Amino acid sequence: MFDTSDPRATLMNNVAKNAEHTEFSNAEYGKFYEMEPVKTDIDSKNWWMRGQNFFIAYADAASGSEFKRGQQVDEYVLILPDKESQAVVTWGNQEAIVDGFSLVIIPPGESEIELVKGGKVIRLFSSANTDLEEFPINKASYREPHPNVSLIEPWPEPKEGYKVRAYSLDVPKEEGRFGRIFRCSTFMVNFLDPNDGPRDPSKMSPHSHDDFEQCSLAIEGEFVHHLRWPWTTDMAQWRPDDHEHFASPSVAVIPPGVIHTTQAIGLGINQLVDIFCPPRVDFSEKNGWVLNADEYPMP
Structure with missing residues (x-):
């Protein structure tokens, strides 16, 4: 259900078939601002969370920090949300200087990120990279697969082959x-337009997804994630609503079939990033929505 001013109101079949689900999983919440880092070294503090198909790593990193991947099996994503930061990304014989406020797609194989100017560093990896599965704070939640989530099937490789691809996030509304x-072939990332001040409570967007999780990363501001689990025929499966308050940085992983909407409540800038693994077909089918669609074919 979307307000008529919401672009998602034009999506076809935007109501999930909740009646087909007979069981549901919990939402996964990571409030990094009140948690100890998973890993700390002289240059950075690192927090890790996961969903069924992905791992997310969030770091506060100083200048000179290095992030290396030796056996990356597929494309991964780097987000540098701070305009003042800068990084050098090395892959093969290619070296790319990346300014802050950018999203970068890095190919499989060996690669290195060196932070020239410090700031927030967000990395997204598919769950095919099993060497990372012990890092997430919530790793125990996924010892068994969650219900209703379709397992990842990578999308096609980029038309012109693998290379480091950097995109500015400074895109006008x-x-x-x-x-x-x-x-890319593994992820879809929506760096949402920020809310300047609280969201209009008369224009919320309660909706659900049939077979994929939504990862909502808060990098600035305050939010309430409102979640409602549908009733099934088995009352033992019924759950109370969640109205979970989040400051930044934080992550919420919202299960399939669960009705959800997010309310920005901070007085300043409220910035969310929505993450999906694999990419969403419905968003991809909307002309002009995916800004790098010409580089990545659909299945």
Whole structure:
């Protein structure tokens, strides 16, 4: 259910078939601002969370920090949300200087990120990279697969082959387009247009997804994630609603079938990033929504 001013109101079949689900999982919440880092070294503090198909790593990193991958099996995503930061990304014989406020897609194999100017560093990896599975704070929640989540099937490789691809997030808002969406063979990332002040409570967007999780990363501001689990025929499966308050940085992983909407409540800038693994078909089918669609074919 979307307000008529919401671009998602134009999506076809935007109501999930909740009646087909007979069981549901918990939401996964990570409030990094009140948690100890999973890993700390001289240059950075690192927090890790996961969903069924992905791992997310959030770091506060100083200048000179290095993040290396030796056996990366597929494309992964780097987000540098701070405009003042800068990084050098090395892959193969290619070296790319990446300014802050950018999203970067890095190919499989060996790669290195060196932070020239410090700031927030967000990395997204598919769950095919099993060497990372012991890092997430909530790793125990996924010892058994969660119900209703379709397992990842990578999308096609980029048309012109693998290379480091960097995109500025400084994209003007456009009428009819939902956020700032980029995709690769493993992820879709929507760096949403920020809320300046609280969200209008008369224009919320309660909806659900049939077979994929939504990861909502808060990098600035305050939010309430409102979640409602549908009733099934078995009352033992019924759950109370969640109205979970989050400051930043934090992560919420919302299960399939669960009705949800997020309310920005901070007085300043409230910035969310929505993450999906694999990419969403419905967003990809909307002309002009995926800003790098010409580089990545659909299945």
